[in-house]
Amino acid sequence: MNPSILRALAFAAAGAVITLAVIYGAGRFFGSSPTMTEPDSAQSEILYWVAPMDPTYRRDEPGLSPMGMELVPVYADSDSGGDEDGLRIDPAVANNIGVRTD
Incomplete structure (x- = not known):
């Protein structure tokens, strides 16, 4: 065979x-998406449903919102309220956005 073809x-x-x-x-x-973990139904119950961008809804x-x-x-x-001096971020979200608490 011709070397140029090879x-x-x-x-x-x-x-x-x-x-x-x-x-x-x-x-x-x-293609890999993080999986959301749902709390056990025996461990906690759903109080209500809120809009992701408007917690007052x-x-x-x-x-649908x-x-x-x-x-x-x-x-x-869930510890969704009560702490007015700080901000609470879900540990999974903090891990995904790369929060460091050094």
Whole structure:
């Protein structure tokens, strides 16, 4: 075979391998979504449902907020209030946004 054809085939094969590796890596990176953990139903009960961007919008049943977003449950054992001197961030959210408390 002609050396230039072999060289072209080698470059094409290397390019295909690199392209597949990039696609696979991107799929692993962007395709994996964090799983939300739901509290045990025996451990806590849902008090009410709130809009994610407006905690003053409360309902007794799940549904959609006026902004079209799904309502989020507030559980009986969640520490959602009472601390006026500080800010409470869910540990999973703090981990996802990279909060450091050194």
